[in-house]
Structure formats: C-alpha cells, structure tokens
Amino acid sequence: MDEQIPELATPYRFEKSDSTASVRERFGDIETATMTDQRVNVAGRVMLLRVQGKVAFAELRDETGAVQLFARPNDLNSFERFCNLSLGDWIGVSGLVGKTRRGELSIFIDDLKVLAIARRGFGDKWHGITDVDTRYRQRYVDLWTSPTSRNILSTRFKVTSLIRRFLEDRGFVEVETPILHPLAGGALARPFKTHHNALDMDLFLRIAPELYLKRLIVGGFEKVFEIGRVFRNEGISPRHNPEFTMLELYEAYADYQDIMLLTETLISDIVVAIHGSTKISYQGEQLDFSVPWERSTLEELASTSTGLEISLDTPMEVLKSYADQFGISSEPGWGPGKLVLEIYEKTTESKLWNPTFVTDFPTEVSPLSRDHRTKPSRVERFEAIVAGRELANAFSELVDPDEQRARFKHQVELGRQGDDEAMSMDEDYLRALEYGMPPTGGLGIGIDRLIMLLCDTSQIREVIAFPVMREEQR
RNA sequence: GCGCCUCUAGCUCAACGGCAGAGCAACGGACUCUUAAUCCGCAGGUUCUGGGUUCGAAUCCCAGGGGGCGCACCA
Numbered sequence: 001m002d003e004q005i006p007e008l009a010t011p012y013r014f015e016k017s018d019s020t021a022s023v024r025e026r027f028g029d030i031e032t033a034t035m036t037d038q039r040v041n042v043a044g045r046v047m048l049l050r051v052q053g054k055v056a057f058a059e060l061r062d063e064t065g066a067v068q069l070f071a072r073p074n075d076l077n078s079f080e081r082f083c084n085l086s087l088g089d090w091i092g093v094s095g096l097v098g099k100t101r102r103g104e105l106s107i108f109i110d111d112l113k114v115l116a117i118a119r120r121g122f123g124d125k126w127h128g129i130t131d132v133d134t135r136y137r138q139r140y141v142d143l144w145t146s147p148t149s150r151n152i153l154s155t156r157f158k159v160t161s162l163i164r165r166f167l168e169d170r171g172f173v174e175v176e177t178p179i180l181h182p183l184a185g186g187a188l189a190r191p192f193k194t195h196h197n198a199l200d201m202d203l204f205l206r207i208a209p210e211l212y213l214k215r216l217i218v219g220g221f222e223k224v225f226e227i228g229r230v231f232r233n234e235g236i237s238p239r240h241n242p243e244f245t246m247l248e249l250y251e252a253y254a255d256y257q258d259i260m261l262l263t264e265t266l267i268s269d270i271v272v273a274i275h276g277s278t279k280i281s282y283q284g285e286q287l288d289f290s291v292p293w294e295r296s297t298l299e300e301l302a303s304t305s306t307g308l309e310i311s312l313d314t315p316m317e318v319l320k321s322y323a324d325q326f327g328i329s330s331e332p333g334w335g336p337g338k339l340v341l342e343i344y345e346k347t348t349e350s351k352l353w354n355p356t357f358v359t360d361f362p363t364e365v366s367p368l369s370r371d372h373r374t375k376p377s378r379v380e381r382f383e384a385i386v387a388g389r390e391l392a393n394a395f396s397e398l399v400d401p402d403e404q405r406a407r408f409k410h411q412v413e414l415g416r417q418g419d420d421e422a423m424s425m426d427e428d429y430l431r432a433l434e435y436g437m438p439p440t441g442g443l444g445i446g447i448d449r450l451i452m453l454l455c456d457t458s459q460i461r462e463v464i465a466f467p468v469m470r471e472e473q474r
Numbered sequence: 475g476c477g478c479c480u481c482u483a484g485c486u487c488a489a490c491g492g493c494a495g496a497g498c499a500a501c502g503g504a505c506u507c508u509u510a511a512u513c514c515g516c517a518g519g520u521u522c523u524g525g526g527u528u529c530g531a532a533u534c535c536c537a538g539g540g541g542g543c544g545c546a547c548c549a
Contacts, residue, residue, distance in 0.1 A: 053505040100507050123485040124498050126510050133541050234548055390549060446549045
C-alpha cells in the first residue's frame with residue numbers, strides 16, 4: 001500500500017507502534033550491549049546524525065522525546081540514504097530494540113522510510129535559534145530547537161484542559177458567545193474596529209465576553225464558562241499581547257464569596273497538577289498557592305502599605321494630595337473611588353506577592369458589580385493578586401437594570417470627557433436585565449498571565465504560540 | 475507614544491578606525507559502537523538600508539528600518 005516507487009515520492013502514512021517515550025519506558029532497563037527480539041516502528045525528526053564509516057547513529061526526536069537509531073549496511077539496505085539524511089528530515093523506521101556497548105538504548109534499524117525532507121536547515125545544533133524575533137516568527141523551528149518553548153506551550157494546552165475538566169466536574173457548561181460585537185462592552189479598554197459589508201455595519205472585536213455570558217444566565221443557563229480570545233487595541237509589551245485568552249465564568253445563585261472559594265480551589269488545584277505542590281518558584285522567589293488565600297479590603301491594604309489612611313471617607317482634598325505625593329496626576333472626572341484605586345495600584349498592588357484577594361472595590365470604578373450589601377459606595381468585587389499582578393477579577397454581578405443604567409450613564413459621561421476606554425450604553429443588555437437576572441457571581445481570569453506564573457516567565461509572548469508581530473520585512 | 479540598547483555567513487558569535495574571521499550547518503572525502511563523534515578538504519558576505527566624517531568605516535556621526543528592555547496604557 002505504501003510502497004515508494006518514484007524516488008522523490010514520500011509515503012502518505014506510516015504505521016507507528018511506539019513513541020520514543022514508550023520505547024524508553026518498555027526497554028529502558030535492559031542490559032548494556034544486549035539485543036532484544038522486540039520490533040518497534042517509530043517516527044519523528046532526525047535531530048543529530050553521526051556517520052562513522054560502516055555504522056551510523058542518529059537521534060530521532062518525536063513529540064515525547066528522543067531515542068537513538070543505530071544503522072549498519074548489513075541490516076539496512078538503504079544505509080546510504082540513511083547516512084545522507086539532513087538534520088530535520090522526518091523519517092519512519094523499523095528495527096529491534098537493544099543497547100549499544102556504551103549503554104545507549106537504540107533501535108537497530110532494518111527499514112527506513114523518508115517521510116518528509118527538511119529543505120531548510122535547523123540552525124546551530126547546539127545553540128539552535130536564539131534571535132527572539134526569529135523564534136516567534138518561526139515557532140515551528142523554535143519548538144524543535146528550544147525545549148523550554150515546547151514545555152511552556154504544552155503546559156499551556158494542558159492547563160486549559162485542566163480548567164475545562166475542573167469546571168465541567170462542577171456542573172459548568174462551556175459556551176460560546178459572539179466575538180463580533182456591535183458594542184465593545186464588559187471591560188474598560190480600546191477595541192479593534194471592523195466592518196460588516198452586507199449589513200454595512202461597524203463591529204468591534206470583543207474586549208470581554210462578559211455581557212453575553214450574563215445574557216445566557218438571564219436565558220436560564222445556571223453555570224456557564226467560556227475560554228476565549230479577547231482583543232484589546234493597546235500597546236504590545238512583555239506583558240501585553242493584543243489578543244489574549246480569558247476564562248470567564250458565571251454561576252447563578254452565587255455571590256463573590258462563593259467565587260472566591262472557587263477561584264482559590266481552581267488555581268491551587270492547577271498549580272498542584274502542574275508542579276505537584278502548592279509552592280512554586282517564580283522569578284527567583286517562592287509563591288505559595290495553598291488555600292485559603294489572604295483576604296483583605298482594598299482600602300485596608302492601601303492604608304497599611306502607605307501608612308496613611310486611604311479610604312473612600314477620606315476627604316477629597318486629602319486624597320488628592322496623597323495622589324500628588326505618589327506622582328499620580330488626577331484628572332477632572334475622578335471621584336474618591338478612582339483616586340483610592342489609583343493610589344492602591346501605584347503603591348500597593350505590586351507588593352502583594354503571595355495570592356491575595358483584594359476585596360470591596362469602589363463602586364465608582366466598577367460599573368458592572370453589585371453594590372456591597374453593607375458598605376455604601378463599595379461593590380462586592382475582588383481581584384486576585386499574585387506576584388504583584390492581577391490574575392483574576394470577579395464580583396457579585398449587578399442585576400438591577402435601573403442601577404446598571406445609571407452606571408452606564410456615568411460611563412457615557414466619562415467618555416464624553418475624553419476617556420476613550422469608557423463603556424457605552426448597552427440597551428439590549430439593560431433589556432435583558434429587565435427580564436430579570438438571578439443573583440450571580442462572575443469571574444474572569446487571564447489565562448496567559450496564569451501560564452506565565454506556572455512557567456516562571458515574565459514574557460507573555462513565551463506563552464503564546466504565535467504572538468502578534470510587526471509585518472515581516474522582506 | 476517617549477528613553478536606552480542592539481543588528482556581521484543559513485545558525486551561534488568574533489573582529490571595535492587599517493586585508494571581514496571562527497565554530498556549527500551545507501558541500502567533497504576518511505572512519506564498524508558514537509553521544510554537540512572525530513579528522514582532512516572546499517565553499518560561503520550589499521557587515522540591516524541610505525547619507526556623512528576620514529587617506530581608509532562592520533567600527534565614528536546623522537536619518538530610516540527590524541528587534542530587545544524600561545516607562546506610559548492595560549489584563
């Protein structure tokens with residue numbers, strides 16, 4: 001079936017019996033300088049080749065690892081071809097497993113099929129490619145030449161799978177909501193704009209799935225989540241890619257305290273699944289994800305950190321003078337809530353190392369969160385801060401359409417004053433709330449940031465297979 | 475968007491005002507148990523681009539482009 005008659009033709013399929021890892025697992029223990037009678041078929045890329053006259057060695061690498069191939073002209077008719085392989089060629093081989101005199105587990109091959117040739121070289125076999133630009137543009141090479149790149153991405157893909165399993169085990173349903181939005185709502189950010197020709201209508205790439213997920217709650221789905229790409233038209237930096245992945249989930253009948261429990265359990269479970277412990281090292285320091293995480297209000301944390309009394313009840317003039325003191329240039333529309341938030345972000349957030357729930361944000365800066373049940377001017381909202389950065393944002397959802405309308409109005413006013421990240425009035429969302437939304441807790445987690453923590457990298461582009469790059473100059 | 479750094483062979487890097495080089499890869503050859511195999515040979519360049527200074531520029535200066543880092547914005 002898969003005979004190779006024409007010289008340049010390569011087969012359409014190859015029947016693998018083993019991965020390199022399963023060869024290692026099955027035969028790793030055999031004695032040095034012995035042969036088994038066990039035949040294996042493996043496939044992958046030739047990453048090293050050592051031809052030594054009448055005997056040749058190659059390192060065959062696949063998704064799971066690598067194994068040595070051993071070839072001799074007596075055993076292998078196409079020995080000549082084997083010796084002429086290029087680094088990077090894809091081959092499928094068959095042979096008996098044994099160990100060489102030096103104790104290296106090897107496949108003593110008697111059949112070779114060239115599955116694909118590498119017309120381009122793989123770079124320095126020791127250094128691989130280190131040019132960062134080339135690495136990201138040509139990930140397909142980078143994944144073969146830098147093991148950490150492969151590990152990071154494979155961790156990433158594993159984590160999203162773990163999240164799905166965790167949430168599905170708890171009765172959450174994975175849903176999909178629109179990416180093309182007539183209004184870019186659900187977060188404070190500048191959107192990408194696009195256009196639908198047939199409808200002659202401007203659309204925005206979503207900056208958050210939030211408002212549609214909550215419409216699903218109104219529609220009767222009680223526990224929903226979406227892991228999806230969101231798009232924000234902002235600068236690119238080591239921590240920002242214009243498209244990134246968010247997990248958002250909404251649970252009817254839950255409040256932000258319930259969501260806090262869910263969040264710390266979810267994250268610490270993932271940390272344990274990946275690292276085998278709740279304690280991991282990040283950028284040279286230890287992070288401890290063991291539950292329960294610290295819980296403190298934003299005002300308490302800001303006050304402790306600055307040694308000043310920072311609260312919504314602090315007189316405006318005093319807050320403004322503190323802001324000045326910390327180099328924050330306050331703007332006309334800012335009330336006490338915005339000032340307190342800015343002071344907290346400037347002075348406190350980056351100092352919070354171990355996972356901390358920062359709670360009870362000012363209503364003024366939380367247009368979609370429900371008023372705190374006992375504290376006026378505050379909402380039932382928390383952010384989870386890890387290693388000085390926001391990992392999660394969550395709240396008891398605002399379900400009152402009148403209050404939501406008032407919050408949107410305030411946003412529209414901010415927009416009029418020049419805040420180009422302010423939200424718009426979303427009449428359809430308000431209509432949904434008017435039909436009645438049950439008490440609901442919601443959560444958003446930046447998946448890329450989570451992977452950065454798990455993989456001990458400070459570069460968001462390391463955790464994205466194909467980060468946004470400027471157009472390549474040719 | 476602003477500041478600083480950087481760009482040399484396919485890859486990793488030298489040369490830092492005086493003839494552009496090495497290792498790996500490629501190509502030709504030797505080699506029957508290697509481990510980044512080794513050895514011999516051969517080839518490889520608009521030194522990111524364009525100006526300028528200089529007897530002479532990869533090197534110094536200016537402008538542009540790519541990339542990195544920091545700041546700002548944000549998740």
